[in-house]
Amino acid sequence: MKVILKENIETLGHIGDVVKVAPGYARNYLLPKGLAVAATEKNAKALEHVKRQMAYKKDKVMESAKNLLAKLEELSIELVHQAGEAGKLFGSVTNMEIAAYLKDKGFDIDRKNIVLVEPIKQLGEYTVPVKIHPEVTANLKVTVKAI
Secondary structure, rough: EEEOOOOOOOEEEOOEEEEEHHHHHHHHHHOOOOEEEEEEEEHHHHHHHHHHHHHHHHHHHHHHHHHHHHHHHHHHEEEEEEEEHHEEEEEEEEEHHHHEEEEEEOOOOHHHHHHOOOEEEOOEEEEEEEEEOOOOOEEEEEEEEOO
16 A cells, blocks of 8 residues: 655655555554555645645745844854953853843844853853754854953
8 A cells, every 4th residue: 555654754764755555554553643644646736735835934944044144144242251360251151141142132042052062261252153043053253351
């Protein structure tokens, strides 16, 4: 029996694949759990329509992510902290502080998307990656200065 997968199934394939399975497997497992639909012409056309819609939405999201990328890379962040001898900060600059600064500037970016391997503890200029989209990463310029 041929079915169209609605979910990724490790042993069979990916979403949208037309696969041939045993009739009992399809009737008793795949169809009742909603993991697949019968491979009829009507279901194939509906699947193509859904694929086109998903591709359109993905393109829109990618376009907005690239626009945000351009705006973020133009931005230069300047943070002022107390520092001791040899430029060592009292405290540190974390992704929460960078997210708060970006929020004040009108960018709504979650702190979890700001990738700091470890907090910044020295004065200087740093490049901080920001994951906007799984395929798009912006590089922020962060300058830490003393009071």
